[in-house]
Amino acid sequence: MPSLTSQLAARLAAFERGDDSPLRDDRTLAEISVLARQIPDPDTPGVPDTAGIPDVPGVSDVPGVRDTLGAPDAPGVAGPGAALALAATVLVTRHQLAGVHTVAGDAEGLAAVALYRRAAGYGAAIPDGVAVISAGSWETVAGAWAAAAADLLERAFHDGDAGSRDQAIRLLYAVDIVTPPDEIRPAQASNLAAALSARYEAGRRRFRWEIDEAVRFACFGTLPPPDADPEAASRLSTLSLVLNRRFNGLRDPADLDAAIDAGRAAADATGRAEPLRARYLTNLAMTLTDRFELTGRITDLDEAREHARAAVDGPMPGTDRVAVLSNAGVVSNTHAQYTGDPGSLAMTVDVLTRAVEACGPQHPLRARCLANLSSALVTRYDMFGALADIDTAVDAAREAASATGPEHPNLASRWTNLGTAARIRYLRTQEPADLDTAVDAARRAAAASADHPGARRTIHLSNLGTALLTRFEVSGGHADLDEAIAAHTGAADAAEENLDVTVHATALHNLARAHAFAWRARHDPAALALAQATARRAVARAPATHPDRPLYLTEYATYLLETPPGTAAVPSDAAGHASRRDSGRDPRREPGRRPPRSEVARIVAPRAEAVRALREAAGVMTAPADTRIRAARRLARLEAGMGRWGPAAEVLTGAVELLARAAWPGVERPDQEHRLRQVTGLASDAAAARLTDEEREHAVEPGEGVRATEPPRRGRAVELLEQGRGVLHGQMLDRRADLAALEGRVPALAARLREVAAGLDAAAGDMPLP
Numbered sequence: 001m002p003s004l005t006s007q008l009a010a011r012l013a014a015f016e017r018g019d020d021s022p023l024r025d026d027r028t029l030a031e032i033s034v035l036a037r038q039i040p041d042p043d044t045p046g047v048p049d050t051a052g053i054p055d056v057p058g059v060s061d062v063p064g065v066r067d068t069l070g071a072p073d074a075p076g077v078a079g080p081g082a083a084l085a086l087a088a089t090v091l092v093t094r095h096q097l098a099g100v101h102t103v104a105g106d107a108e109g110l111a112a113v114a115l116y117r118r119a120a121g122y123g124a125a126i127p128d129g130v131a132v133i134s135a136g137s138w139e140t141v142a143g144a145w146a147a148a149a150a151d152l153l154e155r156a157f158h159d160g161d162a163g164s165r166d167q168a169i170r171l172l173y174a175v176d177i178v179t180p181p182d183e184i185r186p187a188q189a190s191n192l193a194a195a196l197s198a199r200y201e202a203g204r205r206r207f208r209w210e211i212d213e214a215v216r217f218a219c220f221g222t223l224p225p226p227d228a229d230p231e232a233a234s235r236l237s238t239l240s241l242v243l244n245r246r247f248n249g250l251r252d253p254a255d256l257d258a259a260i261d262a263g264r265a266a267a268d269a270t271g272r273a274e275p276l277r278a279r280y281l282t283n284l285a286m287t288l289t290d291r292f293e294l295t296g297r298i299t300d301l302d303e304a305r306e307h308a309r310a311a312v313d314g315p316m317p318g319t320d321r322v323a324v325l326s327n328a329g330v331v332s333n334t335h336a337q338y339t340g341d342p343g344s345l346a347m348t349v350d351v352l353t354r355a356v357e358a359c360g361p362q363h364p365l366r367a368r369c370l371a372n373l374s375s376a377l378v379t380r381y382d383m384f385g386a387l388a389d390i391d392t393a394v395d396a397a398r399e400a401a402s403a404t405g406p407e408h409p410n411l412a413s414r415w416t417n418l419g420t421a422a423r424i425r426y427l428r429t430q431e432p433a434d435l436d437t438a439v440d441a442a443r444r445a446a447a448a449s450a451d452h453p454g455a456r457r458t459i460h461l462s463n464l465g466t467a468l469l470t471r472f473e474v475s476g477g478h479a480d481l482d483e484a485i486a487a488h489t490g491a492a493d494a495a496e497e498n499l500d501v502t503v504h505a506t507a508l509h510n511l512a513r514a515h516a517f518a519w520r521a522r523h524d525p526a527a528l529a530l531a532q533a534t535a536r537r538a539v540a541r542a543p544a545t546h547p548d549r550p551l552y553l554t555e556y557a558t559y560l561l562e563t564p565p566g567t568a569a570v571p572s573d574a575a576g577h578a579s580r581r582d583s584g585r586d587p588r589r590e591p592g593r594r595p596p597r598s599e600v601a602r603i604v605a606p607r608a609e610a611v612r613a614l615r616e617a618a619g620v621m622t623a624p625a626d627t628r629i630r631a632a633r634r635l636a637r638l639e640a641g642m643g644r645w646g647p648a649a650e651v652l653t654g655a656v657e658l659l660a661r662a663a664w665p666g667v668e669r670p671d672q673e674h675r676l677r678q679v680t681g682l683a684s685d686a687a688a689a690r691l692t693d694e695e696r697e698h699a700v701e702p703g704e705g706v707r708a709t710e711p712p713r714r715g716r717a718v719e720l721l722e723q724g725r726g727v728l729h730g731q732m733l734d735r736r737a738d739l740a741a742l743e744g745r746v747p748a749l750a751a752r753l754r755e756v757a758a759g760l761d762a763a764a765g766d767m768p769l770p
Contacts, residue, residue: 004035005083008090015093023094026166029108029173030213032087032115037181039080042121081124088115088126091177104170107145114178142178145171146188153195158364162202169195176217190221190235197242200249202409211246218242222262236266237280244287253294259287267307272314279320281311282327289331293502296543298338305335305344312351322365325355326372333376336383337547340622345383348376356396367414370400374417378424383624385675386668387428393421394434401441412456415445416463423467428674435471442467446487458503461491462510469517481521485514492534501541508538509552516559531559539613545622553617554631557610561638611638618651625662629655629679636689645693652686656723659683683725687717 008031011022022028091112098105116126149171156165172192179185196214200206221235243259246252263284270277288304291297308328316324329352336345352373359366377393380386397418404414419441426434442464449460465487472480488511495504512535519527535556542549617623617631632655639648662679663672694717743750 004031004038005086007031008035008086012086012090012093020097023090023097026169026173027207027209028090028094029170029177030209032090033173033176033213035083035087036115036118036177039084039118039181041118041180041182042080079122079124081119081122084115084119084122085124085126088112088119091115102167103145103148104167104174107171107174110141111174111177142175142185142188145175146185146191149175149188149191153191156195156198162199165195165199169199184220184223186221186223186235187231189217190238193218193221193242194238197245201245206249208250211242211249214242215239215246233266233269233280234276236262236269237283240266240287241283244283244290247290253291256287256291256294260284260291263287275315275317276320278311278314278316278324281307282324282331285311285331286327289334292338293334296501296545298545301335301338301545304331308332309347312347322355322358322363322369325351325358326365326369329355329372329376333372333379337379338545338622340383340547340624342383345376345380349373349380352376367400367403368410370396370403371410371414371417374400374421378421381424384671385662386671387674388668388671390421390425390428394418394425394437397421412445412449412460415441415448416460419445419463419467423470426470435467435474438467439464439471458491458495458507461487461494462507465491465510465514469514472517472521476521478521481514481517485511485518488514501543502546505538505542505546505552506548508534508541509548509555512538512559513555516555516562519562525564528559528562532556532563535559547622550617550620550623550627550631553613554627554634557613557617557631557634560606560610560613561634563606607638607642611635614638618654625658626675626678629658629662629682632658633679633682633685636685640689640692645689645696649686649689649693652682652689653720655679656683656686656720659723683720683723687720690717690720 008028011025011028014020014022089112091108095105095109095112120126149168152164152168152171155161156168169192172188172195175185175188176192193214193216196210196217200211200214203210218235218239222232222239240259240263243255243262247255247259263280266280267277267284270280285304285307288300288307292300292304308331311324312328329348332344332351333348335341336348352369355369356366356373359369374393374397377389377396381389381393397414397420401411401414401418404411408414419438422434422441423438425431426438442460445460446464449457465484468480468484468487471477472484488507492504492507492511495507512531515527515531515534518524519531535552538552539549539556542552546552614631614635618628618635620628632651636648636651636655639645639651659676659679659682662675
């Protein structure tokens with residue numbers, strides 16, 4: 001790897017040849033910063049004491065040189081004075097290139113003077129006219145630069161001004177360059193780390209050197225040790241944030257573990273009554289959520305939810321109130337999605353609504369809060385089916401997308417939110433305009449994410465493919481089907497490069513659906529084989545805690561049951577032919593090709609495999625009620641078809657017991673009725689299965705003096721019919737339950753329960769009791 005001095009010399013050489021772009025690159029400042037710290041000050045030789053720096057992956061050599069910047073200069077290759085003079089010349093040239101006076105440009109020019117001073121101390125020749133200023137004179141100058149940088153970063157946060165952030169980065173690099181190599185400025189180092197990591201996260205093109213530099217300065221920010229620094233908690237939280245951003249870019253789990261350790265240390269170092277603790281807790285909660293999504297470890301998600309709850313229940317800093325509420329909402333929404341916990345979902349909608357209300361029309365976080373609220377309302381709609389939720393979700397997503405600039409890094413996500421909400425509403429209302437909006441928004445998201453890394457690109461391509469499949473169902477246009485298969489294939493390819501198994505599982509599930517559509521439309525057995533194999537891979541990739549795993553299992557079983565009669569076997573272990581990236585043309589990815597037997601790891605009977613998949617899907621307690629009911633009905637048909645009426649009756653009985661959960665009393669009466677219409681006939685199917693089972697159970701061989709059958713007990717079948725018929729009536733009766741015992745123990749709670757019941761009755765309208 002080239003040394004730092006050779007890289008700086010190459011930048012100057014390129015400028016002399018007429019190419020000034022290497023000098024304008026801010027990586028130049030990083031190289032000079034590292035070089036300046038390598039070379040001790042001639043007056044006070046030494047390096048900073050780094051014993052207090054946390055054990056962070058990739059920075060064990062702090063304050064050494066990052067591999068992504070350049071190799072250290074070997075002794076004797078270039079004297080320290082010559083190296084410092086070279087770095088100063090590069091800074092002077094950058095200053096001259098600017099052509100206009102800016103505070104950052106002038107700071108770089110003065111930083112060059114500081115390097116020339118140090119070079120002169122080693123006996124190096126310096127240009128005529130350069131004043132050799134004493135080291136002590138730089139304290140005031142560096143303090144002024146740091147204050148100006150802090151103001152610029154504040155403006156960048158509130159106004160979303162990338163130019164202000166870039167100016168702040170240059171100023172803070174100048175501060176670091178003029179700081180003697182045996183000293184550390186923790187506040188400025190931490191601010192520079194936050195700014196560099198924010199630019200890395202926002203960039204369409206992400207540079208490894210930038211996030212590595214952010215980690216290096218975040219580590220400097222943790223010095224001196226926490227017990228000697230009143231601002232230690234803030235800087236530990238910054239270190240956690242920066243490491244989490246590096247994980248999101250590079251997907252190294254060690255970064256995530258170190259981020260969680262730093263985040264916990266920040267929270268522990270802050271008193272419970274301090275408002276800043278809310279910021280540290282939500283940052284820690286977001287990091288724990290990221291690790292849960294990587295590993296599926298439910299304890300991380302539970303801890304994240306508790307931290308988020310503690311943050312919103314305690315005092316919050318005024319400047320960070322919106323960010324705290326928004327982050328807490330994201331965490332609790334993830335908890336609700338994976339656990340089905342209504343309490344987490346209620347918390348999600350509450351805190352995100354508060355976040356939006358706290359945002360003025362021009363607030364820099366308003367679009368983010370609206371997008372998060374839209375996602376939460378979609379989650380609640382999926383669980384409970386309230387039409388008002390999906391209407392509000394579409395409106396919020398549309399406003400968020402419209403308020404996001406064309407260069408914003410989250411533009412694609414905002415369009416994807418709108419596309420998802422509009423498509424879901426179309427499925428409910430069948431309004432063609434919603435389907436058009438869904439496809440248009442998904443196309444915009446795919447276009448805006450063309451240069452995004454794997455996981456982010458996967459989500460947008462999957463959403464496009466799903467919207468196109470929905471339109472294909474309506475129009476039958478095979479161009480939509482082909483484009484959908486291509487989009488889902490691209491999504492699965494992009495996900496395979498990423499460590500996030502949940503994203504990969506979702507992409508594979510969507511690709512399997514696309515192949516299944518092709519099978520049904522074109523009756524091509526190869527498409528069915530691809531659907532089955534890819535669906536099986538999706539199930540294998542989805543962790544047991546994934547909220548959509550029951551859906552994947554149900555769809556996999558459906559594809560298995562579509563195997564034409566006479567087909568002997570189904571490939572059970574997909575060989576990756578449907579989503580494998582290869583440098584050349586891979587014939588295994590051509591539509592219509594059945595995978596060869598060499599790719600089939602084992603053979604399974606389709607019906608038996610489908611039964612196993614549906615049984616697991618129906619038994620996942622945290623899955624949405626309608627998903628479990630759908631799996632149960634399909635499983636019962638299979639069991640009944642094989643003459644196993646007892647298991648069929650048990651499965652359907654469990655499904656009937658889910659009806660009250662499907663028709664959640666917290667939504668409007670029309671929404672409840674809509675959900676119940678989706679499961680029409682469930683109770684009668686359960687009663688019929690129960691009667692058939694009992695008739696078979698009580699049948700006896702006829703003989704002399706013995707009746708041919710004994711009468712079956714029909715009471716349970718009647719109960720099932722009544723249970724299915726009286727779901728809404730039963731809820732009204734429950735609200736009129738005797739509260740005498742509760743009033744005797746907690747009168748206030750009983751009064752509140754009566755008030756809520758009255759409100760629900762009023763919302764439901766007048767309905768006679770049975």
